[in-house]
Amino acid sequence: MPEIKTEELIVNMGPQHPSTHGVLRLEVKLNGEVVDDVIPHLGYLHRCFEKHAEQMTYPQVIPYVDRIDYVAAMNNEFGYVLACEKLMGIQVPERVEYIRVIMAELQRIASHLVAIGTYGNDIGAFTPFLYYFRDREKILELFEITCGARLLYNYMWIGGLSHDIPHNFIEKTKQFTKYMRPMIKEVNDLLCYNKIFVERTANIGILPADVAINAGASGPTLRGSGVNFDLRKDDPYSIYDRFNFKVCVGDGEMGTVGDCWDRNMVRCNEMVEALNIIDQAVEQIPDGDIASAIPKRIKPPVGEIYFRTETPKGELGYYIISDGSQNPFRVKVRPPTFCNLSLVPAISRGYMLADLVAILGSVDIVLGEVDR
C-alpha cells in the first residue's frame, strides 16, 4: 500500500480571532492537531508612540503613555512620570507618593482581573470572566470618583497629580479591599482549581527559568517559572520599600514549575499581595498638598535616563533622552509583553492547537503594548 501523502496545514490565527487578545496574527503550522511552529506577526496596532512623543512636550506625552497598555494605564503613567522626575531632580510630596502607589496597585488588581478573566474565556469558561469584570468595575469606580476617567486617566503628572483624592476615597478603598478578598477566593474556586481548568493548563507550555531569563521575560511570566524577580523589591522605586509584601513565584503546585497554571496562579496571588499593599498605604497616607512640586515649566536638563517599573505585565522601562528643550529628543519604551510574546513560539511547539490558545493567554499580552 503506498504511503499516504501528508502535508502541514498553515492556519492563520488572527488578526481577527477571538483569542489573540487584540490584533495579533499567528501563522500556525499544524500537523493534524499538533502545533509544529508558530510565527507571530506584529504591527497591526502600531501607532508610532515613540515618534509621536518626540513632537510633544513632556506633559503632553502622558495621555499617549496611557494608551500603551490600555488595561493598566496608571502603571504606565507611573513609570513615565517617575522617569521625568528623576531626570529633572524633582522630589514629590509624601502624599503624592502614597496616592500613586495606591492607584498603581489598584490598577494592578484591575489588570490581573482582566488577564485571568480572559484566560478563563480562552479555556472555555465564560462566567468567571464576567465575575471578574464585576469586581473590576468597583476599581474603575474608585478611579472615576478620583479623576473622572475610567480607562485612560492622565492622572499622574510630572511632580504631582491632576486631582487630589476625594474625601471618601480612603473609606471606599477600605471597603473595596474588604470586599475583594473573599471574591478572589470565590473565583479561584470556580476557575483556577477547577479540575478541567487544571487539566488544560497544568504541564502545558512549560517555560524553564533559564529560557525565560535569556529571552528577557519579566513579570508573572518570569515569576511563574520560579524566578524571584520583582522590581518593587529588587530595584525599589517610589516608596515600595516601606511596605511589607511578598513576591509570588510559581511553585508547580499542579504540575511542573513554569507551566500555564503557575503563570496564572502568580497573578491570583499577586492580587492578594496588592490588596496588602493598599491596606498598608491607606493606613499610612499623610496629609499635604499634592500640587506643590509641579514645576511651572518642564524643561529637563540635557541628559538621558532609563527608568524601569514593575507593571502588571512585567518590567516596563522608559529610556528618555533630553536635549534641554520642551520636547523629549527620544522616548524609547521597553515593553514587557513584547519580550514575553517572543517566548510563545519556543514554548508552544509540540503542543496542540487548543494548548496554543492556553499558552498565549497565560503570557497575558496586550497588543497596544506589543506594537505601541
Place this chain on the structure above:
Amino acid sequence: MLEFLQHLFGEHNILVYIIMTLPPLVFMIVFALAAVLLERKVSAHMQDRLGPMRVGYHGLIQTVADILKLLQKEIITPATADKKLYILAPFVVFIGSFGAYACIPFSSQYIGSAISLGLFFIIAISSLAPVGLMMAGWGSDNKYSLYGAIRSVAQIVSYEIPTVLVILTIVVLIGSINLQDIVKAQSGWFWNWYIFGGPGGWGKVITIPFIGIAFLIYIIASLAETNRTPFDIPEAESELVAGYHTEYSGMMFAFFFLSEYANMFAVSAIAAALFFGGWQSPFGDAIPFLNNPWMQVFWFVFKGLVFIFLQMWLRWTLPRLRVDQLMYVCWKVLTPFAFIDLLIVGLYAVLR
C-alpha cells in the same frame, strides 16, 4: 391519535401522515425559540447580568426578533466553496435531528411513529448528523470549518458507543426497544421509574447504583453528542471561531442552531423516557387528572426541560476539555464503565 386520524380521513390518506408529523415540527420550532431565550436568560442570571430586556416583557420575544433578522439576511456562499455540499449540509443535519422526533413518545396517545424499533431508529437517524457536519466542514473550504467538522465527527461517533451501551442497560431490563413500551413499563408511582430501579419487588434495590452510574454516563455522553460544554470543542470559540458553521449566515446558520437545540431536547427526552418515566405523572394513577394525555405532554416536556437546564447550567460553569482529553474520557472511562454496567445489569435481568 393515529387511529383517530385514520378514522377521520381513511386509513391510507396522505393527510394522516402529514398531520402526524406536524406536532413534533411545531414543538421543535417553538422549543428552539424558547430554549435560545432560556439559554440567554439562564446564562445572564448566572453571570450577574440581566440578559435581553428590551424586546417585550423581560425580552420575551427577543428570539422572534432574532429569527426575523436572520430571515432577512443574505445567505452568503464563499466563492471557493463546494456549492452542493455547502447548501445541502444544514438540511442533512436538520433531517438527522428532526428524524429522531419520530419515535419520541410525547404522551400515551401521541408518538410520531409507533415502530417497534424506536430506540434503534433514533440512534440510527441521529448518525446522519455527522455526515451533514462533514459536508458543511468540507464544503465551506475554510480551515477552521474543516477542523471543527473533523473534531465533531470523531466526537459524535465515539460518544455513540457509551450512549448505546447505557441505553442497552435499560433495554435488557425491559426487553423492548420501543420507547412507548419502555415508558408504559414505568407506570404507577415515581418509584417505578428506572432511576429508582424500575417496577418490581425489593430485589430491584441491587440495580439502583448501577442504573445511577448508567444515568451519569448517559448525561455526560449526551453532552458530548450535542456538542455542549465541556465537550464543545467542535465549535470552540477561542480556538476555531465557530467550527463547522463559521461560513454560514442567515437561515442556513439558523438551521444549524435549530438542529442543535432540537438535539438537546432529543437527548433530554430519551433520558426522561429511559430513567424518569417519560410522560408518566410522578403520582401515577393516584390522581387521575394529572395523568390524562394532555398532562402527560406537560410532564414529558417538563422532565426534558429539567435536563435542558442541567445542560445549560454545566455549559455556563465549566471550561472546555481538549480534544485528546475528550477521547480519553470516552474510550478509557465511559466505555469500560458502561460495558461493565451492562454486564452486571444484564446478569441481574437474566437471574431475577
